[in-house]
Amino acid sequence: MHWEKPETIGQGTIIVIDAKTLKATRLKLRNFKGPFNTHGIDLYSPPNDPTSVYIVAVNHLPNPAFYSAATRPKPSKVPQARSRLEIFHHRIGSDEATHLRSIWHPLIRTPNDVYFQTLHDIYVTNDHYYRDGAMRLVEDVAYGKLAPWTDLIHLTIADPITQTLSGKGEVDDAAGVVGTVANKGIHNNNGLGHGKVPSEIMICRTAIGQLLLAEVESPSSPRLKINETIQLPCTLDNPSYFADPYAAKTGRDASGYVLAGLAQAIAFPNGLDPVMVWLVQPKAGAATKSKDKRGGKWTQSLIFQDDGHVLRTAATAVLVAIDPDENQGKKQANLFVTGPLGQGVVVSRINL
Numbered sequence: 001m002h003w004e005k006p007e008t009i010g011q012g013t014i015i016v017i018d019a020k021t022l023k024a025t026r027l028k029l030r031n032f033k034g035p036f037n038t039h040g041i042d043l044y045s046p047p048n049d050p051t052s053v054y055i056v057a058v059n060h061l062p063n064p065a066f067y068s069a070a071t072r073p074k075p076s077k078v079p080q081a082r083s084r085l086e087i088f089h090h091r092i093g094s095d096e097a098t099h100l101r102s103i104w105h106p107l108i109r110t111p112n113d114v115y116f117q118t119l120h121d122i123y124v125t126n127d128h129y130y131r132d133g134a135m136r137l138v139e140d141v142a143y144g145k146l147a148p149w150t151d152l153i154h155l156t157i158a159d160p161i162t163q164t165l166s167g168k169g170e171v172d173d174a175a176g177v178v179g180t181v182a183n184k185g186i187h188n189n190n191g192l193g194h195g196k197v198p199s200e201i202m203i204c205r206t207a208i209g210q211l212l213l214a215e216v217e218s219p220s221s222p223r224l225k226i227n228e229t230i231q232l233p234c235t236l237d238n239p240s241y242f243a244d245p246y247a248a249k250t251g252r253d254a255s256g257y258v259l260a261g262l263a264q265a266i267a268f269p270n271g272l273d274p275v276m277v278w279l280v281q282p283k284a285g286a287a288t289k290s291k292d293k294r295g296g297k298w299t300q301s302l303i304f305q306d307d308g309h310v311l312r313t314a315a316t317a318v319l320v321a322i323d324p325d326e327n328q329g330k331k332q333a334n335l336f337v338t339g340p341l342g343q344g345v346v347v348s349r350i351n352l
Contacts, residue, residue, distance in 0.1 A: 011352075012038040014088070014097055019320040019334065020345060023083045029088070030236070032099035035061055036086070040113030040192070041042060054160075055088040055097060058111045072348055073205055083111050084173055084257060085122065087160055087348035101163040102171055107153045107178035112240060115192040115201060119160050121222075123182065125189045127206065139188065140207050148185035154222035155179050182222040186212070191238035191316070193313075193342070195257075202257065204236040211239060211259060211280070220249070230298055234261035234276045238316035242279070244352070245321050250331050254321075254352035256281035258338055260314040263305075272308030275315045277337055279303045303350050305337055311346045 012212055014027045029036070039058035060070045063082035084104040088097040103122075112127035127151035128351040131135040154308065158176030164173045183189075188202065193202035195213060201224060202214040213228035239260045247253035256279045261272040279301045304317070317337040324331055331352045 012036045013091075014038075014041075014057070015116075016090075017336070017345065019336075027090065028096040030096050030098040032086070032088075035059070039062065039111065041115045042116045042122075042192070044116035044119055046119075051092040053090045053092060054100075054116070055090055056103075056114050056116055056122060057086050057088070058086055058114060058124075059086045059102075060111075079109075081131070083108055085102070085111070085114060085124070085155075089161070090324065100161045101159075102173035103155065103157060103160075103177055104173040105153070105155060105177050107151075107179040107181065108155075112151075112190050113191075113192045117216075120157050120159065123192060123205070123222075124155060124157045125192060125202070126150050126153065127188060127190045140310070142187070145185075145187070148187050150186060150189050151181050152183040152186060152189055152224065153179055155176070156184040180222060183224050191236065193239040193241060195241050196255070202239040202241065204239050204259070206237060208263075209234050209261060210238050211236060211257060218348075230257075230280060232259055232278055232280075232300065234263050234278075236261045237314075237339070240316065240318045242319040242326055243323075246324055250324060252280070252331070254331065256320055258317050258335075260261075260317040262313060273313050275304075275306050275311050275314035275337070275339070276302060277304035277314060277335065279319075304337060304346075304348055306346075311337060311339065312342040315339035319339050322349075 003215040013029060015024045016027060024035060031078055037060040039060060043065050044054040057261065060081055060083045066080050067079045084102050086102055087100045089100055108124055110126045110128045110131060115123040117123060124222055127150060128136055128139050130139060156178045164172045170180035188205050188206065189203055190209045191204040195202050200213045202213045203214055207231040212226050213232040214224040214226045214242040216233040217223045217225040236259050242254040242256055242258050244253050257279060259278045261276055263276050285301055306335045314337050317335060319333040319335055321333045332349055335348045335350050336345055
């Protein structure tokens with residue numbers, strides 16, 4: 001982040017890619033001004049209106065309390081960033097997204113990714129406890145219980161589609177926002193994603209390359225119960241789930257968890273980073289409810305890799321299936337991969 005020169009932070013945007021034509025459309029952001037320093041993003045479509053899409057995105061903003069102070073305080077006392085969430089509404093087929101409101105809460109400190117549970121309930125990962133300095137590096141290299149300082153935040157928003165203004169006419173981004181710590185001690189929790197079933201929430205522990213499969217513990221608590229831990233041989237970031245729409249037609253289900261990461265993340269962000277994308281699927285005959293104590297429950301298929309020259313980094317990937325009837329009977333999908341510092345999105349057709 002450009003915290004030394006916050007005035008250089010520009011306005012990012014949201015880009016929609018047509019999965020068939022591969023045409024990219026930069027959405028016009030209506031009713032939105034100021035910096036948009038994006039990070040994690042998630043979508044929610046009402047069941048009764050599938051062309052209506054609500055978008056929530058992390059926005060890393062400079063902290064006015066730091067930069068407007070007469071004497072510049074120490075970052076350890078007053079943080080340089082005041083990150084918040086932005087909610088937009090988009091109609092599929094249009095070229096715009098309308099900003100509805102901003103969301104802030106003191107528990108949002110180092111937000112990385114977001115998860116729409118409902119339009120009124122959002123999970124947010126704080127990927128670090130320390131914002132900068134040597135202890136932040138310790139968090140990255142420490143393993144598991146040696147640095148269990150990050151947390152997962154749950155937000156309840158009374159009105160997610162209306163922006164409240166203060167008495168001075170300024171945006172009140174904390175209005176109607178209630179925050180609680182859902183989980184503590186998930187080391188380096190980073191990416192979030194929607195899993196195999198609506199109740200399943202994916203969490204990635206980035207530095208040690210673990211995918212956690214979780215669900216809400218009880219209706220009365222936002223705490224997540226972790227049911228499964230899957231170890232991968234690279235760092236992980238933002239997970240996705242591929243639900244094979246042609247399983248019945250082809251007689252074979254290729255559904256699985258799609259995970260992108262770096263093979264040698266130690267040089268990030270200063271070097272070329274070898275990237276990897278994995279498809280994790282249950283082994284045939286494996287009991288879905290059993291614990292994977294010996295790593296024999298899942299197959300892990302490397303479906304994409306690059307030395308960093310074509311794709312600078314990889315943070316997320318999604319699979320979009322191709323209809324076999326339109327593809328000479330072949331069971332294939334287009335794999336979309338992208339990451340920070342990259343110049344675009346790589347699309348690769350793979351066999352399933």
